[in-house]
Amino acid sequence: xxxxxxxxxxxxxxxxxxxxxxxxxxxxxxxxxxxxxxxxxxxxxxxxxxxxxxxxxxxxxxxxxxxxxxxxxxxxxxxxxxxxxxxxxxxxxxxxxxxxxxxxx
Amino acid sequence: xxxxxxxxxxxxxxxxxxxxxxxxxxxxxxxxxxxxxxxxxxxxxxxxxxxxxxxxxxxxxxxxxxxxxxxxxxxxxxxxxxxxxxxxxxxxxxxxxxxxxxxxxxxxxxxxxxxxxxxxxxxxxxxxxx
Numbered sequence: 082x083x084x085x086x087x088x089x090x091x092x093x094x095x096x097x098x099x100x101x102x103x104x105x106x107x108x109x110x111x112x113x114x115x116x117x118x119x120x121x122x123x124x125x126x127x128x129x130x131x132x133x134x135x136x137x138x139x140x141x142x143x144x145x146x147x148x149x150x151x152x153x154x155x156x157x158x159x160x161x162x163x164x165x166x167x168x169x170x171x172x173x174x175x176x177x178x179x180x181x182x183x184x185x186x
Numbered sequence: 187x188x189x190x191x192x193x194x195x196x197x198x199x200x201x202x203x204x205x206x207x208x209x210x211x212x213x214x215x216x217x218x219x220x221x222x223x224x225x226x227x228x229x230x231x232x233x234x235x236x237x238x239x240x241x242x243x244x245x246x247x248x249x250x251x252x253x254x255x256x257x258x259x260x261x262x263x264x265x266x267x268x269x270x271x272x273x274x275x276x277x278x279x280x281x282x283x284x285x286x287x288x289x290x291x292x293x294x295x296x297x298x299x300x301x302x303x304x305x306x307x308x309x310x311x312x313x314x315x316x
Contacts, residue, residue, distance in 0.1 A: 083190045091197050098204045101235065105211050108231070114223040121227050125234050132201075132238050139194055140245050148253040149241060152260060156234060159264040163230050170271040171223035174278045 093135030100128035113182045118164050125160040198246045233263030
């Protein structure tokens with residue numbers, strides 16, 4: 082039983098590391114900051130959730146799980162707000178390049 | 187230490203190493219830029235990874251209080267991004283305003299200057315408006 086729990090946690094944690102690697106790869110691959118932000122959001126949502134799930138399974142259910150859940154929910158809410166704020170800044174200081182990349186819209 | 191605990195410890199150390207490499211890569215992205223938005227986004231990602239690494243350390247050492255620190259870190263990370271964007275937008279607005287003021291003063295000066303040629307004045311004003 083312990084090995085089953087360990088294997089499930091390992092799958093979750095390795096998937097989380099994989100998701101974060103995809104995010105970093107996307108940040109390097111894309112050329113425009115909006116596209117990069119899309120790639121970065123993968124690591125902030127899926128990567129973090131899978132990692133937290135893996136840690137909760139590895140550690141067992143306790144107060145730790147609740148705190149981890151709070152961290153995940155908080156980051157899910159703030160990650161989107163941060164992306165929005167950063168993009169608003171980019172749009173207000175360099176409107177032309179954003180319009181050029183998005184087809185003038 | 188049982189076999190499962192040893193394997194879990196090795197797994198957590200491996201995960202931490204992978205994330206450390208990713209942090210270095212994101213730091214290079216933050217330095218490379220080229221825009222402010224890219225840098226801020228990279229800092230945001232480093233914050234997220236830092237929070238996750240704290241949680242991993244909490245499990246590895248068996249110290250639950252480290253998660254409280256990661257909650258605080260999440261809040262501060264979010265606050266720093268929001269405030270930095272506000273500050274940068276304010277600096278940009280200030281630069282635009284001062285450039286506009288400088289332009290207006292230059293135009294006034296140009297109008298007061300006695301010019302022999304009226305066409306030249308018109309041409310200069312048109313160039314400034316461009």
